[in-house]
Amino acid sequence: MEKKIAFERILALYIPWALACLFRSDALLSYFIAWSGSFFIFYITLCGWVKPLPNDRPIGEQLMRPIFLVQIIFAGYTCCTSIFYLFNVLGYDNFSKSNTLVLTDGNMLALTAQCQRYYCLGHAAFVTGILLFMKYPVKHKFKVENDNLANLLFYAAIIALPLSIVFMKVPGLSQFSNQFSSLSFVAGTLALAFAIPQKKMLNTAISLGLYFSNFYSALTSGFKEPxxxxxxxxxxxxxxxYKKVVLAIFVPVLLALFFLLPTYAKIFRQNAWGDQVSADDASQLALDAALNPGDDVDDTNWGFLVFRLSEIDMFTTFISSTPEKIDYYHYDLLEQSVVAIIPRIFWPEKPSTEDLVMERVYDAGVVYRGANVSAKPAFIVDAYLSFGQFGIWIFLFVYGAAAQLISLKAEKLFGGYLLGTALIFSGLFQIFWRGLSLEFIINSVFWSYISMLIIAWVLRYKNIIRPI
Known part of the structure; x- marks a missing residue:
């Protein structure tokens, strides 16, 4: 029986934010209360104190559910990565005081602390949305025979990949290409995880091929996240x-990637994006530079930690201009998001979503018009730009609730966690992990939801998933 959540335990999520606001006169203390507050929120939610965690599956077999992976990636990236920026504001370079004679910019420190308080509030609201709608076990409407799961995942990976290529070539439907490319990758990775212990050599070989193909695409994308x-x-x-093997291998590999990728990405972009060499050659040059670091690697890594790992520098610029110089946007961004939903195939003259988003970036002075950069605001920034502090609470609450409700819907439609959340939710709705600008999120979530319903209908029509 699902236990009801205690109201006072929900309120506990907001204690760090309230304390940070109480001590706002001391910007440094306020920052650290808000920053450490996110770790407090992680602890009381992931240990099941606020609301008991789902017990229909072992914890290790439900990590793709929103309370786990989505919270850890989204809130971890949004709320916990600004610590390096704070050190930079305090005058540190590679954790060493660069100049003891230079005083800390008090205004910049206050803005940094203010942003961190907003992050802490957003984290609490986001988790509130998840927990209020987290109701397990899910009452399934359909089922899939366990014997067919491995083959279904295998074929899903193979079919979704060419579909992504087709959508890329059809004008106005390129956004569906990203959905099915991501779905193919998740399906292929799941199929590989199934095939290895079952010792299915053909499935393992093909799944490995798909995985390394996707990994190569990630290496030559110029971005670190993929x-x-x-x-x-x-x-x-x-x-x-393989619990022990994963902990022994994957944890060190992920830590190594955080140290190597800043240099790799910088060198790759300098060569490939400058049309100097091919993507393959640029990748090799970047890999050599990352594995054989030169004198500028520390600067590259520190710059990544300060300005690329976190987006707080951009956030401080936005709150400096809004609402003091530029009024809140109120419903304007939501209206633009509705426009963004319309596929370009039906409206060839539709305004560019990228251009609409960049207008508020230019207006705030984050970058200058004509600059050859893309600096789209994060979801929490758009929430602030719309309605201020209240906007952060309501938008992030809806964000968490939407992620949880869609995950539940997927499990109902596809017979449980494995196909519902691990495959469909994680494959089609990866945008929840990062949280881009409002227009991109609403557009992606809307059409991913339509894709999910269509895939469910096809599988029912083919009698692959059956009513219970």
Whole structure:
């Protein structure tokens, strides 16, 4: 029987934010209360104190559910990575005081602490949304025979990949390409995790081919996140079967990636994006530079930790301009999000979503017009720009609730956690992990939900999933 959540335990999620606000006159103390507050929220939610964790499966076999992976990646990236930026504001460079004679910019420190308080509030609201709608066990409407699961995952990986290529070539439908490319990767990784212990050599070989193909695409994308996600997902799927091996291999590999990828990505972009060499050659040059570091590696890694790992630098610029110079956007961003939902195939003259998002970036002075950069605000920033502090609470609450409700819907439609959350939710709704600008999130979630319903209908029509 699902236990009801205690109201006073929900309120406990907001204690760090309230304390940080109480001590706002001391910016440094306020920052550390808010920053450590996210770790407090992680602890009381992941140990089941606020609300008991789902007990329908062992913890290691439900890590893809929102309370675990989505919270750890989204809140961890959003709320916990700003510590390096704070050290930079305090005058540190590679954890060493760069100049003891230079005083700390008090205004910059206050803005940093204010942003961190907003992060802490957003984390609490996000988890509130998850926990209030986290109701397990899920009452399934359909079932899939366990004997067919491994083959189903295998075929899903093979079919989704060419579909992603087809969608990429059809004008106006490229957004579906990303959905099915991600679905193919998750399905292939799951199929690999099934095939290895079952010793299915053909399935293992093909699944390995798909996995390394996706990993190669991640290496030559110029971005760090796809590489980390590729390793992380494989480790999570293998963990229930090979706990000790995963902990011994994947944890050190992930830590190594955090140190190597800043240099790798910088060198790759300098060469590949500058049209100097091919992607293969750029990848080899970048790999050599990462494994054989030069004198500038410390600067590269520190710059990544300060300005790329966290987006707080951009957030401070936005709160400096809104609402003092630029009024809150109120419902404007939501209206633009509705426009973004319309596929370009039906409206060829539709305004560019990228351009709409960049307008508020230019207005706030984050980057100058004409600069060849993309600096889209994070979801929590758009929440603030819409309605201020209240916007952060309501938007992040809805964000957490939406992730949880969609995960539950997927488990109902696809017969349980494995196909529902691990495959469909994680494959189609990966945007919840990072949290991009409002227009991109609403557009992606809307059409991913439609894709989920269509896939469920096809599987029912083919009698692959059957009514209980």
């Amino acid at each position: 590489i980390i996600i590729s390793v992380l997902i494989l480790g999570i799927f293998l963990y229930p079967t």
